[in-house]
Amino acid sequence: MRLRIGTWFMWTAVIIFFIGLAGVVGSVVVNSLGTRWFDTWLPEGWTTDWYGQAWDEFTLLPVLGVTLAVCLLVAVISVLVGVPASYVLARRSFPGRRALYLLFLLPILMPPMTYGIPLATVLYKYGFAGHLSGVVLANLVPSIPFVILTMTPFIEQIDPAVERAARMCGARTRQIFVRILAPLLVPGILAASILVVVRTVGMFELTFLTAGPDSQTLVVALFYSMSAAGIRAQQSVDAMAVVYTGMMLVLLVVALRFVNPTQLVARVKEDVDD
Numbered sequence: 001m002r003l004r005i006g007t008w009f010m011w012t013a014v015i016i017f018f019i020g021l022a023g024v025v026g027s028v029v030v031n032s033l034g035t036r037w038f039d040t041w042l043p044e045g046w047t048t049d050w051y052g053q054a055w056d057e058f059t060l061l062p063v064l065g066v067t068l069a070v071c072l073l074v075a076v077i078s079v080l081v082g083v084p085a086s087y088v089l090a091r092r093s094f095p096g097r098r099a100l101y102l103l104f105l106l107p108i109l110m111p112p113m114t115y116g117i118p119l120a121t122v123l124y125k126y127g128f129a130g131h132l133s134g135v136v137l138a139n140l141v142p143s144i145p146f147v148i149l150t151m152t153p154f155i156e157q158i159d160p161a162v163e164r165a166a167r168m169c170g171a172r173t174r175q176i177f178v179r180i181l182a183p184l185l186v187p188g189i190l191a192a193s194i195l196v197v198v199r200t201v202g203m204f205e206l207t208f209l210t211a212g213p214d215s216q217t218l219v220v221a222l223f224y225s226m227s228a229a230g231i232r233a234q235q236s237v238d239a240m241a242v243v244y245t246g247m248m249l250v251l252l253v254v255a256l257r258f259v260n261p262t263q264l265v266a267r268v269k270e271d272v273d274d
Contacts (some may be wrong), residue, residue: 003050009110017240020274025108025245028238028241028245029238029242030042030043030239031043031234031235032050032051032230032235032238032239032241032242033046033047033050034046034047034211034235050233050235050236050238050239051239051242053233053236053239054237054239054240057236058106058221058236058240060218060221060240060243062214063216063218063221064218066132066214066215066216066217067201067217067218069132070132070135070136070139070200070207070215070217071196071197071200071201072197073132073136074136074139074140074143074196074197074200075143075193075195075196075200076142077136077140078140078143078144078146078147078192078193078196079147079192079196081144081147081195082143082144082145082146082147082148082151082192082197083142083147083151083185083189083192084177085104085144085148086147086148086150086151086152086155087151087155087177087181089101089148089152090152090153090156091160096155100145104144104145104148104149104159105145105149106140106145107145108142108146108149111205111218112115112142112203112205112206115141116138116179116205117209118208119138119141119206119209119210120134120206120209120210123137123138124210129210129212130210130211130212130215131208131212131214131215132214132215134210134211134212134215135207135211135215135217137210137211138206138207138209138210139206139207139220141206142183142199142203142237143196143199143200145217146195146196146199147196148190150188150191150192150195151161151185151188151189151192153187154188154191155181155188156183157186158181158184160181163180163181166180170172175186181237186230191255192228194251194254194255195255197251198248198251198252198255200217201217201218201219201247201248201251202219202248203219204219204220204223207219207220208220208223216248217249218244219239219244222240222241222244225237225240235242261272
């Protein structure tokens with residue numbers, strides 16, 4: 001009886017949460033399409049002009065270009081650095097391996113603001129912050145460990161006997177990695193890249209601390225549009241928020257198309273004594 005009451009309470013809480021979330025998102029979408037909306041259930045009229053106004057007023061085309069450039073650069077660099085590192089962690093046993101793995105996980109487990117402020121201070125000191133390079137460097141700090149966390153289970157699922165057979169046939173480490181492992185890791189690399197893009201698009205703190213006027217991503221531009229002084233139509237701000245939410249939903253759908261969430265759980269190997 002108690003189990004049934006607990007299950008009923010859990011499902012009720014879940015339903016209430018999603019109803020509230022749908023109401024918040026729905027009100028923003030409706031307001032972005034309404035002409036006037038005061039003290040009524042629905043707006044007095046419907047229009048899409050607010051999206052055109054937001055596109056021109058907030059210069060969304062350059063902002064989307066910067067967002068795309070930052071995401072692609074962060075994803076490519078994170079994969080180039082994270083995949084070899086995850087291979088070492090998955091295949092090699094050495095003193096301090098678990099401590100090193102935990103060190104890689106710290107930027108993911110810790111709130112970005114805790115290390116974002118000192119990181120931004122260093123980037124400003126050396127002239128990187130305020131430019132596209134500073135935004136990319138800041139976003140690499142959590143992205144590379146995220147690739148390592150994602151790719152390690154993929155590499156562990158590949159039978160090491162395949163590599164041993166290639167070595168017996170005279171293949172070198174580089175040939176094994178490029179010709180044998182790389183094709184097998186394509187799904188994992190693609191999944192890690194998509195997830196890094198999703199995280200980078202939504203990474204507000206690090207981008208906000210290091211971005212300049214010409215290096216703002218969409219989420220930072222949305223924040224500035226909401227907090228800027230002056231009179232702005234709420235419908236145009238909501239239209240910009242809908243654009244951002246729609247982009248995130250598309251990225252998440254694509255990510256879930258290629259990523260099985262259970263694959264992101266790293267398996268802890270236990271040493272068996274002979």
